[in-house]
Amino acid sequence: MERTSFENWNCSVARTLDLIGDLWSLLIIREVYFGTRTFNEFQHHLGLSKNILSRRLKKMQADGLMERRAALGDARSHEYHLTEKGRSLLTVVIAMMQWGDQWADDQKGPPILVKERNTGKLIAPVKVTDGKGNSLEMRDLTLSAGPGADAVTRSRLESD
């Protein structure tokens, strides 16, 4: 079954989903956080076929999320690194991890703890906040049409 493309939707959530692709992308990014760099390491840890992994890494390069570089000291082998665009997905990945820790727990507690390197303290929960750091929930928010809204988005948000 072909996945629907959300690329042309007038919605930043849909466009993000389009780049995150078939969900393996986020797990590849998570592997980078673990220190994985080479094709063989990705394959070993993710248990993907070479074919699918190769296609996925190429797509992530084409989308500007990752770049392939010659490995230091061995110009014949290559390493995959996140670009700034790819690194910026950290907030999305951590938000997903923290939600999963809370709501998709197997009763044993979090598999992974994320700590600040300097202090060794756990990072804070990622939250939606106002400018002063106060937590906001959906009922505290309103949506309105932005400069990039198309006619449909605009009419939906203005009719509410």
Added chain:
Amino acid sequence: MERTSFENWNCSVARTLDLIGDLWSLLIIREVYFGTRTFNEFQHHLGLSKNILSRRLKKMQADGLMERRAALGDARSHEYHLTEKGRSLLTVVIAMMQWGDQWADDQKGPPILVKERNTGKLIAPVKVTDGKGNSLEMRDLTLSAGPGADAVTRSRLESD
């Protein structure tokens, strides 16, 4: 092509991806933010077949993300609402939206502005922070095995 199930992975990101399912789930949640409540409204706005929408809403109810209730004033019709678990995905959705606004922009600016209801001010960017509100990037973080780590996760994180 069947999607791989990540449910049994020892990873909260993977488990979250498993519940977010085939990506339509997050777009259904976004529809709820727009004020959509009934099956017909979801179908109209998402342009999904009845079949796929019905399957997706049932899966979200089974996963505890949404609940179906009799509509106020008309016991024969039903509305779909987010549960607390579903509402808690707000941070993930907003993090995706803000990333998309920045990195998957079509040069026209954000389609949708999210503002605080009381003040009318734009919400702050969602960030990974320490306890004091300072932004953290991946290089500021370390990963270690948590109480729910299995043997593989533990050996990977302890060998680094």
